[in-house]
Amino acid sequence: MSEELIPLKYSTYRVSNSFMSAKGKTTLYNTRLIDIAICKIQQMSHMAEDAELIANIYSAEIKELFGDTGNSYRTLRNAAKTLASRTILIEDGKGNFIVFPVVQKVEYNRGVLTIRMNEEVRKYILGLKSGNYTQYRIAVDAKATSVATLRMYQIFEQELYPGNRKYNEELGCVVVEYPVNELKFTLGLCDDQNPALDAVKKKMGKKIDWDMLYEALPKEEKIYPSTYNFIYNAIEPAQRELEEISNIRFEYQRVKTKGKAISKLRFFIYKNEENEKKLAKQAKFIEKILKIPDEVRMELYEEFVGLHKLKREDIDTFLIKASGDALKVREAIYYVNGKDNINDFTGYIISVLNNPEWDLSGGTAVVNDTDIAPERTRMAKEYIKTQTKKDTMSKNPSEIWNNIIKQRDDFSDFISYMESTDHWDLETFELVYKYEEMIDYWKKWKAGR
Template sequence: MSTTEQLSFDEDLVDADLKPYYWVNQSNALVNTKQNLSINERRLLYVLVSLVQPEDRDFKTYVLQTKELASLFGISESGFYERIRETVHGLNSKPLTINRTNENNKVVIDDIYWVQRATYNDGQITIKLSEDLAQFLIDLKSYTKYQLYNVLKLKSEFSWRIYELLKERERFGSRIFEVAELREKLAIEDGKYKTMSNFRAVVLDRAKKEIEEKTDIKFEYKVHKKVGRSIKSFIFFIYKNPKNVKTNLINEAITYDIQSILNLLITKGIRRDKAVELIKKYPPKYIEENLRYVIRMEEKGLENLPGYIVSAIENNYAESHYELDFEESLLQLAIGNADNRLKEKTEKDIRDLEELYDHFINVISKSKIQTKEEIEEIKIEMERTLFKKMDDISEYRKTHSHPPLLEDDFESSKIKSYFSKWLIRYKEELPY
């Protein structure tokens, strides 16, 4: 790839709404690869990764405001627009190198670029992740998950990488690394930090201090095995670090999690009351693990997708280990808020459609039209107008991450038959 710059993008663009509590989900295979990225390269990369959603089938093209990026990174805006282009070029000058065995049982090397293409214009960047990264970020079976705010303020790339490597094994409480293995994963050149005292002081101890100061975990480590007088491996003991939970973010973050999961459940055809019942009973990350499991199974042509989702959650098909990691009262408040907002939005959309319907019925009843043909023309125009309004509502809900309107929402509505007809006509075109 000779350049990451592109004059235009053919696909639809998505204005990225950047939040520090968004989740980074990446395969454990990616976590354990050798990576040699600078802090700003990692920050930009994982902001993009945090925008990838569990239900995504491919990568979207995002428009990022460089002013928002600078604020999220916690650095000055001065000169940042120019530096961001350098950051993208820096990313693609350090491809992800994967060794694999081909069909002839020979080892081949794949260089995977991080960014597919990017355009810089008027204080913003339009950017898309490399499609070759999809295997590490989409349709995940075994993955590591953390919130952006834990890593964006880290100043050492070693701290970030050690944080990720330990997060992968957090639920087990420990991880063993051979020294050579750890140096490889951290992309430390052979000539750097050669003495063990230097390696421990500059890499491990500094990372230990920064991770404890800024993230949701902390660790201790000690020698695991020696060969003669040389240290062969270390064992790291991983602990939760509740003092660094961002209390100023937690309410908004929980609400976001609940809203996202509620929307996804309803989008997959589950009635709103059942979706609310599920999120009241099970932790958000537990539900997400099981939703990911079902999304992977969806391609096999499940006959009753909503029923399978409910069964997967209630029986933990994904074998999720997630537990509730915040106060029950905060969860219930977030569920109530999300459910109320969705009800209000749905009621307003249906009310707007019914007002359109009433307008046309009123025109027919008060007009002096005598022929059936003229009345039929008004009815055709009414249907056309209702369908256009339904199109607009559908598009708004999609772009604002709201679930689509369902037939159940129109159970007692006077326009139920019109919605059913619209749904049949446009079902194959809907992005849900």
């Protein structure tokens, strides 16, 4: 199976350690978009060094990963503006640094956000050599609720490599220290390119004094001027969240080096053993999926996704349970779909596939010694195509929109109306409005026909 067919939430991406440690003002939403763009570029190019630095992100993918963020179109538009102007600063540890914009161009057209990365980014995301990069999980991007959480995951994850000299054997963890004000810039909370800092930078020369830069920021740009507020509002929430959603966890100590003031934070970074087991299980799942031909999966997706809320991941699970046997999966779905009063449709199918008595020999499916006659199978197929509103109706607005309204014979008339009257295409319409608003819009159109 091609990597690009792996659901985004299961995908990983690799980034040079120097790039991931860069300073630069950012937001959670923008960081997520950049990470997804990198992931997509790597999947489509198979890490080829000469690949195009272009990623197409679909509005449906954004909704699936991040949920409904209110006015998604406005959020995306604002993010595109700041992405196009965002710069990062990368230091080499020898008094040298480089500053450049990450994104060259952002374009949105008919439900697709296209991000073209700056050519300078290439060496940090493609052709990477072992030892100078770290692999990250999009799942953490999707679950993080603050930019501090996501950035701490990214900078701490790169510390957990075999042979790290910062590893303390007695404590069983990696120990690192960060000056408080420098950490604020590293987490993307403060802007090192603020024009107010230009005069101070000239006086510094090559060696950057992050305390001096922070003090030179305009008052309104000094995020968490109190170290205690910084710890309470950024560090501790990230600590709790990372232990829940990622494969790392950390403890910290306050370090006083200037009188009574806290100037540094010392972090103790551990592997999150409990989550590591879950992630290892997920990795094995993906490894099995990769062995199943794309055409097999796509055919089942087209036929069954949406039926009783089945998702692509459910179909993948069925295929793995059936050792890649698409016929066995198809007949199991037909069988269960013909049953009445099924509370857990997905779970029932899995139980059928796990049943040792399940047999498909001779073209006849047998469960618990009961034959499913060809006529029963034909009826089940017909049932799938002609499901009633009772079967598909859900209190979830997304189900009403996707499984009922969009499947109506007159939906094409509705689209024509939108395009001619309000100049909406379907992709943009779905990105701008919430499901409740789209349903209301359709109802008004229906009533006015």
